[in-house]
Amino acid sequence: MFSFIKKKLGWGTAAPEASPANEPADAVAEAGKEQVASPATARPSSPAAIQSPAHSPAHSPASTPQGASGQSASAPSGATQAGAEPTRRSWLDKLRNGLRKTGSSIAQVFTGTQIDDALYEELEAALLMADAGVAATEHLLQDLKRRVKEAKATDPAQVKGLLIDAITALLQPLEKGLVVGEHTPTVIMVAGVNGAGKTTTIGKLTRHLSDAGQRVLLAAADTFRAAAREQLLVWADRNRVDIVSQDGGDPAAVTFDAVQAGKARGCDVVIADTAGRLATQLHLMEELSKVKRVIGKAMEGAPHEVLLVVDGNTGQNALSQVKAFDQALGLTGVIITKLDGTAKGGVLAAIALWSRERQSPVPVYFIGVGEKLEDLQTFQAREFAQALLS
Numbered sequence: 330m331f332s333f334i335k336k337k338l339g340w341g342t343a344a345p346e347a348s349p350a351n352e353p354a355d356a357v358a359e360a361g362k363e364q365v366a367s368p369a370t371a372r373p374s375s376p377a378a379i380q381s382p383a384h385s386p387a388h389s390p391a392s393t394p395q396g397a398s399g400q401s402a403s404a405p406s407g408a409t410q411a412g413a414e415p416t417r418r419s420w421l422d423k424l425r426n427g428l429r430k431t432g433s434s435i436a437q438v439f440t441g442t443q444i445d446d447a448l449y450e451e452l453e454a455a456l457l458m459a460d461a462g463v464a465a466t467e468h469l470l471q472d473l474k475r476r477v478k479e480a481k482a483t484d485p486a487q488v489k490g491l492l493i494d495a496i497t498a499l500l501q502p503l504e505k506g507l508v509v510g511e512h513t514p515t516v517i518m519v520a521g522v523n524g525a526g527k528t529t530t531i532g533k534l535t536r537h538l539s540d541a542g543q544r545v546l547l548a549a550a551d552t553f554r555a556a557a558r559e560q561l562l563v564w565a566d567r568n569r570v571d572i573v574s575q576d577g578g579d580p581a582a583v584t585f586d587a588v589q590a591g592k593a594r595g596c597d598v599v600i601a602d603t604a605g606r607l608a609t610q611l612h613l614m615e616e617l618s619k620v621k622r623v624i625g626k627a628m629e630g631a632p633h634e635v636l637l638v639v640d641g642n643t644g645q646n647a648l649s650q651v652k653a654f655d656q657a658l659g660l661t662g663v664i665i666t667k668l669d670g671t672a673k674g675g676v677l678a679a680i681a682l683w684s685r686e687r688q689s690p691v692p693v694y695f696i697g698v699g700e701k702l703e704d705l706q707t708f709q710a711r712e713f714a715q716a717l718l719s
């Protein structure tokens with residue numbers, strides 16, 4: 330099972346067998362293939378109506394699983410993949426494939442026989458090409474030189490291993506599991522530019538959560554595009570969860586209603602899908618801040634998570650997006666999608682370095698490598714560093 334949900338309740342105390350979150354990976358893979366209900370079932374979009382799925386909900390109302398579900402911990406950092414579950418392994422293959430070009434151009438650097446200035450210069454160029462950015466590239470080179478000296482390395486192949494260590498160390502603070510269960514409901518607001526993968530990611534996340542016994546309510550706060558609402562409806566249908574949506578309404582109002590409804594219904598998680606925008610569209614960013622404020626009015630202390638979805642292909646612009654959205658909303662986490670495509674992956678190093686200078690690091694909760702349910706997985710620093718250099 331997906332290993333991100335760390336329920337606060339009874340965390341670490343339940344026997345693993347008792348947790349549905351620990352069901353065999355095969356069963357989950359099967360569940361992922363399960364026939365989904367036809368999204369063709371059109372629903373009237375009454376104002377801010379809670380749209381219940383036609384199917385009987387999988388979870389009884391207001392059942393807060395008391396330490397019963399979703400208690401699996403993330404694998405320890407630096408865990409090897411030898412015992413990885415099949416879904417995780419195929420996910421890793423996709424990640425490696427996506428990053429192959431980057432990997433081979435960095436690996437090329439270590440094919441020589443000497444550790445000299447030329448090697449470091451080549452490596453610098455390769456890291457810059459991989460979208461790591463000037464600052465993170467500089468940081469990695471310095472750290473690597475220190476490690477090479479310490480290890481008294483003489484073989485370039487050894488330097489490659491030390492670079493994996495350096496990248497892992499840089500990325501480690503980004504590794505953190507998303508926690509649900511500390512609040513009822515846990516309210517998650519999702520933001521990002523158009524096409525970043527917000528709705529798709531929410532769909533996958535919702536499925537994982539509901540498979541783990543969490544009662545999820547979605548808020549279709551992307552009210553600008555009818556298609557966006559429809560898309561979320563399809564996901565809600567597939568996941569058999571409720572959705573609050575409003576025809577062309579005010580995003581803040583929809584979200585407010587959803588949080589209220591989530592509280593009234595005893596939902597575990599409310600996820601708000603917001604409209605995409607450019608970080609440079611100031612009035613739209615202001616509107617996002619309003620959505621956030623209004624969530625706080627519907628429930629004190631909410632939203633508990635403000636997640637930014639970033640397209641991994643955005644290159645160095647990804648860091649600008651993270652900074653701008655963080656400034657407007659105060660991010661609590663990032664999700665990087667589309668690392669299966671032509672993404673270069675180095676941007677995580679850039680985000681990590683920026684995150685270091687921030688008061689508290691902004692974790693990367695998940696990485697997406699495709700459109701299928703199992704294509705969204707938790708981020709692990711060493712695993713990623715290895716994929717980047719494979």
Ligand SMILES: Nc1nc2c(ncn2[C@@H]2O[C@H](COP(=O)(O)OP(=O)(O)O)[C@@H](O)[C@H]2O)c(=O)[nH]1
Pocket residue numbers: 521522523524525526527528529530560605638666667668669670697698699700704
């Ligand atoms: N290859 C790939 N495509 C993705 C991934 N995540 C999302 N997409 C696709 O990206 C497109 C935009 O996604 P969408 O969720 O609508 O973005 P939104 O505008 O941010 O809500 C869709 O075609 C998705 O199927 C991913 O991890 N890998």
Ligand SMILES: [Mg+2]
Pocket residue numbers: 527528529551557560602
């Ligand atoms: Mg969308």
